[in-house]
Amino acid sequence: MADIFDFGSLETPLSEKTAQKLDSEHGISQREHFVIPTQADLKRRTITASKNDTAQENHKSSIYVCGNSLGLQPKCTKTYIERYLSTWSTQGVYGHFKSLDDELTKPWMNIDDQASAAMAPIVGATPNEVAVMETLTANLHFLLASFYKPTAYKYKILIEGKAFPSDHFAVQSHLAQHNYSAREALVLLEPDDSDKHYFSTQHILDTITEHAGSLALILLPGIHFYSGQFFDIKNITAHAHAHNVLIGWDLAHAAGNVPLQLHDWDVDFAAWCTYKYLNSGPGCIGALFVHDRHTAVANSPEKALESSSAPNDVLTGGLEAEKRFGFRHRLCGWWGSSKTTRFEMDNVFVPIAGAAGWQVSNPSALDTTSVLASLSVFERAGSVVELRKRSVLLTGYLEYLLLNWPTVDGGQRPYTLLTPVNPEERGAQISVRLDPGLLDGVVVDLEAEAVVVDERKPDVIRVAPTPLYNTFSDVWNFVDILSRSLEKRRKAS
Secondary structure, eight states: OOOOOOGGGSSSTTSHHHHHHHHHHHOOTTGGGEEOOBHHHHHOSSSSOOTTOOOGGGGSBOEEOBTTTSOOEEHHHHHHHHHHHHHHHHHGGGGGTOOOTTOSSOOGGGHHHHHHHHHHHHHTOOGGGEEEOSOHHHHHHHHHHHHOOOOSSOOEEEEETTOOHHHHHHHHHHHHHTTOOHHHHEEEEOOSBTTTTBOOHHHHHHHHHHHGGGEEEEEEESBOTTTOBBOOHHHHHHHHHHTTOEEEEEOTTTTTTSOOOTTTTTOOEEEEOSSSTTOOOTTOOOEEEEOGGGOOOOSOHHHHHHTOSSGGGGSSSSHHHHHHHTOOOOOOOGGGBOTTTGGGOSOOOOBOSSGGGGOOSOOOHHHHHHHHHHHHHHHHHOOHHHHHHHHHHHHHHHHHHHHHOOOTTSOOOSEEEOSOSSGGGBOSOEEEEEOTTOHHHHHHHHHHTTEEOEEETTTEEEEBOOTTTOOHHHHHHHHHHHHHHHHHHHHHO
16 A cells, blocks of 8 residues: 555645645655746747747746646757767668667667667566557557457457547457447446546456456556546456456556556556656657567477478468467567568568567657657656655645645635545546536636646546656645636636
8 A cells, every 4th residue: 555644744734835845855856857848938939938038937937737648858858869860860771780889779770679678667567578669559459459359259348438539449440340349349347436437446347247258358547547547457457367358458647657567467468658657758659568478489480480381371470470480469560570580571470579579660769769768767766666655645745735725715615536535546647627617717727827737628637746857846836826716717607
């Protein structure tokens, strides 16, 4: 269990000085290694500041609590990208293979291996089980192609009823690929508390048990994008396996946010993006995990070819290759074939063991460089477990202020919290549901005060104090500005 700090025991828990004291006692983690937009930055209509822009606010930081949507830029990213551009400009194609004395990444031919090794500790995996590749939904498609193998009796897929739309679309397209309609083969997991969109673990387990006889696959979110609920991945995975059902996880809001142990939890597969808590930049390259029990290649190329009466049977990544080499079906491309023969161009597909075998094209060296820059900050910060301790404090402080901040008339607060109160059931995000009709005006007020949050129509704002760069003062200022805006908008309504 996460340690729960009693903020009410502080002498003046609602004062700004208390926030400043908490910052001095608990530090500000890696904030100095990030570029925090200033208030003036967010108000300008140009990328760069005018020479005449000397206002004091030009140097005052914004309140950026939106890392659950897009993480801030690490300062070292610029250095990494400039080094990449220099390699490209001075070495051209040699950048793929040539090691340089002052390089920050491996040559592009091997940069994917470097990224996988750096990413593995973030999700509790071995480097062999991680591939940094493609984007989140593309990776879900690759994984579904491998793991959704319907039979006459087990053909259904279980997903959460309000999962991120892209997950719905991906799953439905694979059902259609196998000539199933969503009506007959899609099982929707609905919340046991629809008002707060909350799922108890027992309710999830019971739903799996109810449909186990017909389920071929389960795909669930590690942390729900809307409510911020952190699902019990370990026990849900074990329950699925006890009923002979494969299970995968969308970790878009979990990777870099909460400690994960994908290998030890025996997760079959997972996919995530890198631009939220992993701070790699908008739309940057994603990553996937495949447990090593699914990634073996049983036969060596030599053995497979010797056992084939027609060597051409193994010239592609198709069914014959799977039979000869003995590996789980995946959509094949040249980057999933052995590096030792990749450039021989003989069309002999030699599958790579491990998650790297799911790669199809050479990964963007630019994107991967940006990922490595951000992961270097995580390495400097220590383990995700250590970051989690700070995150629990920050999020707990946000929750305490929201639940205890006084209203002007002493009346009921015009919002409720959707995110579970138990720290074990949430990450850095708290979703705040405003009373009807308040959202648009509140968002205008927050933007005017250079407060960056994420809105979800019709009435929810998602607030994520990120432990790498947010402070207790950020949290206090956010709640102060939000409360003043709510009072203003209530009076105007």
